[in-house]
Amino acid sequence: MSPVSDKETIYSIIRGLALPFFVVDHDNKIIFFNEPLEELTGYSEQEVLGKPCHEILRSDICKDHCPVKETMATGRDAVNLEMTIQRKNNLPIPVRITTSVIRDKEGKVIGGLESFRDISFLKSLRKEIREKCTYHKIVSRNKKILEILDDLTDIATSNATVLIQGESGTGKELFANALHELSPRKDKPFIKVNCGALPETLLESELFGYKRGAFTDAKKDKPGRFQLAEGGTIFLDEIGEISKNIQVKLLRVLEKKEYEPLGSVQTEKANVRIIVATNRNLRALEQSGDFREDLYYRLNVITLNIPPLRERKEDIPLLIEHFMESFNQTVYGKINGITTQAMKLLLNHGYPGNVRELENIIEHAFILCRENYIAPKHLPDCLTDRFPSPAVKGKKLEELVDNFEKQLIEETLKQYGGNIERIAEELGVHRSTLWRKMKKNNIKHSIVEGLG
Ligand SMILES: Nc1ncnc2c1ncn2[C@@H]1O[C@H](COP(=O)(O)OP(=O)(O)OP(=O)(O)O)[C@@H](O)[C@H]1O
Ligand SMILES: [Mg+2]
Structure with missing residues (x-):
């Protein structure tokens, strides 16, 4: 044989x-x-x-x-x-x-x-981990976020004003919602106002309401958001954008729990829990004089700092699963998972738009994916573009460095209005070196002369 x-x-x-x-x-x-x-x-x-x-x-x-x-x-x-x-x-x-x-x-x-x-066991294990890492719709296993979540119930029940800070798309609104849901006010209204979206006068009447005849178009009384939120929570998003005038009025609500609608002589009482959020650095705004110091300290009683997604990469796989599960419940249809290559690309991305960006990327993939697995071809181009980028391809290092140097000098020239001394200092070179580099890169004197 x-x-x-x-x-x-x-x-x-x-x-x-x-x-x-x-x-x-x-x-x-x-x-x-x-x-x-x-x-x-x-x-x-x-x-x-x-x-x-x-x-x-x-x-x-x-x-x-x-x-x-x-x-x-x-x-x-x-x-x-x-x-x-x-x-x-x-x-x-x-x-x-x-x-x-x-x-x-x-x-x-x-x-x-x-x-x-x-992989039934693996799947149920994954589900269990995700469920354990989900608290009031907030999915995370990041240490800083878990610390916030540990205190969330205590903060929610305290009735204190809360300031939520974090880059755009980090989940500030989600935290504001959770604070309301966990508070004794949960059966009362949760009213959201985007302070950055309205011009000052409109924002004032939106927040505090107006009386009939307060201005030409005021045909009848209109309640403000504070009145609509009575007994509940008001969430003032983009608080860094409000004018000095509104800052004063908000301070009064915080200190005395009272306000007056536009055109009214009568003072209204407000029993409203206030949560504010901003993606700007409120402390810096206060120091530059754009935000009242007293209001800043009133708002800064309890501050939640939500870290950006690039500082909590461990959340990326969890969030991907979370979003896949939610999109699987929608019209987009079923997707089973994600390939290792696509996961690698998603883990390596910088996420300037944070969790919202990741959510949009997964939605984009659901729209394009006709198979069962999200693969690199279903991800946006910015994730799959390989190095070297077209702008760099085929160019010599020297040429690229010269281009960059030229661009940098030109931008700094514009920024400092042609003040050569200041530019040389900013770029950390001697004046004569700067002149030489300008000459070499053919940077026109007119920029300097025109602005100088
Ligand atoms: N930890 C998280 N777990 C699950 N979903 C999240 C998480 N963080 C954010 N999201 C989702 O990401 C999206 C953006 O979150 P959200 O609107 O709360 O961010 P934001 O910080 O208020 O953004 P902006 O500054 O632009 O107003 C929402 O769909 C939200 O549900
Ligand atoms: Mg928001």
Whole structure:
């Protein structure tokens, strides 16, 4: 007996493998279905032999992109692809599959092999972790955020004014919502006002309301947001944008709990919890004189500083799963997961737009993705653009450095109105060096003369 060529011997060896797998011929018909796979799927080998694999597995992927068929056609293996197959009794089983081709002695493809790993446990574990990391819709396992979450209930019940600071899209509104939901005021209104979106006079009447006849168009009394929020919470977003006049009025609400609607002589009482948010540095605004010091200290009783997403990369995979789960409930349709390459790109991104940007990226992927997995091709171009960028491609280092130097000098020239001494100081070079570099880079004196 020739041990290698004897089909039965090879079959008896691989039959003993613990890994569930099947083998198909080049027509995708099952020719081998091992015992662990019988156990996993509930089918016996006899039932499935000669049938196309998609009829047995009935996975969502099988219809459009049969992985083993693609592997046989392209020679490329699928590795650890996540999908959901169905047991004989129609119960879904989440699995990871790996495919490879089977060739004859001449190297001709004669079939394909697909092996399975049951990941039900992994999936439920992932879900459990995500649920543990979710608190009032806030998903995080970042130390700084967890510290905030630890105190959130105490802060919420305290009735104190809260200042939430963080870059745009970090989740400030989400925290404001959670504070209201956790407070004894939760059954009363939560009213949000975007202070940056309205001009001063409109904002004033929006906040405090007006009486009939207060101005030409005031045909009847209109309640302000403070009145609408009575007994509940008012969330003043972009508080850094309010004018000095409104700052005074807000200070009065904070100190005396009272205000007057426009055109009214009567003082109204306000029983409203105030939460404010800003993506600007309120302390810096106070120091530059743009924000009243007394109001700043009144608002700064309890401050929540929400770190940007780039400082909590550990949250990225959790947030991706969270957003995938929410988009899976919408019209976009089902997506099973994300490929390792796409995850790598998402982990390496800088997120100037923070969590909102990540949410938009996942939504973008849901719109484009016709398969089961979010792959790099479904991500926005800015994430997948490879180095060197087109602007850099084919250029010599010297040329790039010269370009950059020229641009830098020109910008600084504009900034300092042609004051050579100041520019030289800013760029950390001697005046004569600056003149030389300007000459070399052909920077026109007119910029200097024109502005000087
Ligand atoms: N930790 C988080 N977990 C889950 N979703 C989050 C988280 N942080 C932010 N989001 C989501 O990201 C989006 C932006 O959050 P939000 O509007 O609260 O940010 P923001 O800081 O108020 O932004 P802006 O400064 O632009 O007003 C929302 O859809 C929100 O639900
Ligand atoms: Mg906001």
